[in-house]
Amino acid sequence: QVQLVQSGAEVKKPGASVKVSCKASGYSFTSYGISWVRQAPGQGLEWMGWISGYNGNTKYAQNLQGRVTMTTETFTSTAYMELRSLRSDDTAVYYCARSGWEPDWFDPWGQGTPVTVPS
């Protein structure tokens, strides 16, 4: 079955960077994209960006431009999301989710990776 498995929880100091991985299985990685969505404690969902599994093209949320980089490694069917210059308000659960040729809808989602940035 289609599955996305993410890397484990992270605790980072302010100003540091975090890189979260998302390993896909059960489908052709290059036929879909991967979106990243985060959820701060007790809050709603925030889209961070999308990357094509085919050619690595990206679309980033405007408020994260310059701080986020999304990449893929097709031979391992793995997507990565790196967020730099971390602040306390980056504390959230970070999800990857399979998307289409555009970040239209998301299905399925990874299990989530908690990232904590103490203030």
Place this chain on the structure above:
Amino acid sequence: SYELTQPLSVSVALGQTATITCGGNNIGTKNVHWYQQKPGQAPVLVIYRDSNRPSGIPERISGSNSGNTATLTITRAQAGDEADYFCQVWDSSTVLFGGGTILTVL
């Protein structure tokens, strides 16, 4: 910028019909998707492109979209339907989520 508005909470009696709305300017012209999220779990897609159910989603869950309101309807509500529900659109090169609605089954 475009915004999606959902009620903070909706309550429904066991076995009755719950309706969760998602408001947006001319949202009827966009594709709306819905997710269910239970505490401590990742979201699950329950409706895509306004009214389509992914495999494994029961027919009790349905969606519609017209004018300025998209609607998620859950008939014969069960205790297992208690969750947060989020609407979502892809618009002008960005993805937007509604603020989420907590569904309580009484």
